Amino acid sequence: MQEWGTRQAVVLADANVAALYPHFFDALSDHFTCRTITIPGSESSKTIEQAVQVWQQLQAWQMERNDTLIMFGGGMVCDLGGFVAATYKRGIHGVYCPTTLLSMIDAAYGGKTAVNLHHVKNCIGVVRQPDHVMPANTTFLQTLPMAELKSGFGEMIKYALIASPLLLKQINDLEVLTPESVSPLWIQECVRIKENVVRKDPNDHHERHVLNFGHTIGHAIEGYYAASGRGVPHGVAVAAGLLYESLLSEKLTGLPHNEFLMIENLIQRHFKVKPFSKKKWNVLLPYLIQDKKNKDGRINFTLLKGIGSPVTDVLVQDYPF
Numbered sequence: 001m002q003e004w005g006t007r008q009a010v011v012l013a014d015a016n017v018a019a020l021y022p023h024f025f026d027a028l029s030d031h032f033t034c035r036t037i038t039i040p041g042s043e044s045s046k047t048i049e050q051a052v053q054v055w056q057q058l059q060a061w062q063m064e065r066n067d068t069l070i071m072f073g074g075g076m077v078c079d080l081g082g083f084v085a086a087t088y089k090r091g092i093h094g095v096y097c098p099t100t101l102l103s104m105i106d107a108a109y110g111g112k113t114a115v116n117l118h119h120v121k122n123c124i125g126v127v128r129q130p131d132h133v134m135p136a137n138t139t140f141l142q143t144l145p146m147a148e149l150k151s152g153f154g155e156m157i158k159y160a161l162i163a164s165p166l167l168l169k170q171i172n173d174l175e176v177l178t179p180e181s182v183s184p185l186w187i188q189e190c191v192r193i194k195e196n197v198v199r200k201d202p203n204d205h206h207e208r209h210v211l212n213f214g215h216t217i218g219h220a221i222e223g224y225y226a227a228s229g230r231g232v233p234h235g236v237a238v239a240a241g242l243l244y245e246s247l248l249s250e251k252l253t254g255l256p257h258n259e260f261l262m263i264e265n266l267i268q269r270h271f272k273v274k275p276f277s278k279k280k281w282n283v284l285l286p287y288l289i290q291d292k293k294n295k296d297g298r299i300n301f302t303l304l305k306g307i308g309s310p311v312t313d314v315l316v317q318d319y320p321f
């Protein structure tokens, strides 16, 4: 941060994380004017109204373009704070300190920032790469609620399915998910895959679509639950999306049945996903048709033709079964 001329650093902290780790950034005050903004630790903070409050605070503290906003929390803080940092004065520096499994493997990388609009996920946002991501510190996982650890694990399964049969084998051998069972090597492998994909297509024109496997239905599930006043962790919704989109993959892109069964077994061992049905499709349809990736009124899926072989831009009009 010194090398890019920062004089003032502001930590944008998830309130739950700030309460658990109140002194984590104390040493920063030796070098910079350092202040903290805490925001409620919930997806409902990922709004334009919350962004306005943070912009106003940065303005009150006279943050300049060389100054740095540090995101201290999970994907919610990364997305909101990344958006604020990208837009305040057309961009100040952004550093991510991810504290959830999901943000360590995914949300802190790739530069997608966003807030939600009327329960439509990530509707408003920009792509801007962070200046720095602090390496995953797995001691944060010790305090993470189990549901959130599972959420990150759901996203990890996605990375294994689209690009890493070896990672898939290792996580498939895992009997019980605990904070200690998550290998730092698994985290590094997911980051490697994501950075590789993002390097080829930072602005999400084509190659990056492979990362959407499980997410078309996953985001619709999140939108549905948010609208009905109940939250669902992102990666848990993605895990259901992975299973349903694997079913679609068997039907539409030739995923072999034995590979589908292996995916189903892995997901059902860790997540209790209800069967897919036309009724479920119809419930999710209002959210599916809002998806940013859609083309010509058709829903755009990334599916698999096999484990490790994603197919992007599969367009679907109606319930496909």
Ligand SMILES: NC(=O)c1ccc[n+]([C@@H]2O[C@H](COP(=O)([O-])OP(=O)(O)OC[C@H]3O[C@@H](n4cnc5c(N)ncnc54)[C@H](O)[C@@H]3O)[C@@H](O)[C@H]2O)c1
Residues within 6 Å of the ligand: 014, 015, 016, 017, 020, 041, 042, 043, 046, 073, 074, 075, 076, 077, 078, 079, 099, 100, 101, 102, 103, 106, 107, 108, 109, 110, 111, 112, 113, 121, 122, 140, 141, 142, 143, 144, 145, 148, 151, 152, 233, 234, 235
């Ligand atoms: N930008 C991207 O590329 C990208 C990728 C994936 C997901 N996301 C977004 O990330 C968000 C989900 O992020 P998430 O799963 O990290 O959840 P989150 O940031 O909402 O955090 C989940 C919960 O865990 C708590 N928490 C965080 N770290 C903790 C810790 N170490 N100990 C105890 N509690 C802790 C938080 O207070 C919160 O209650 C979604 O909004 C999703 O859309 C973005």
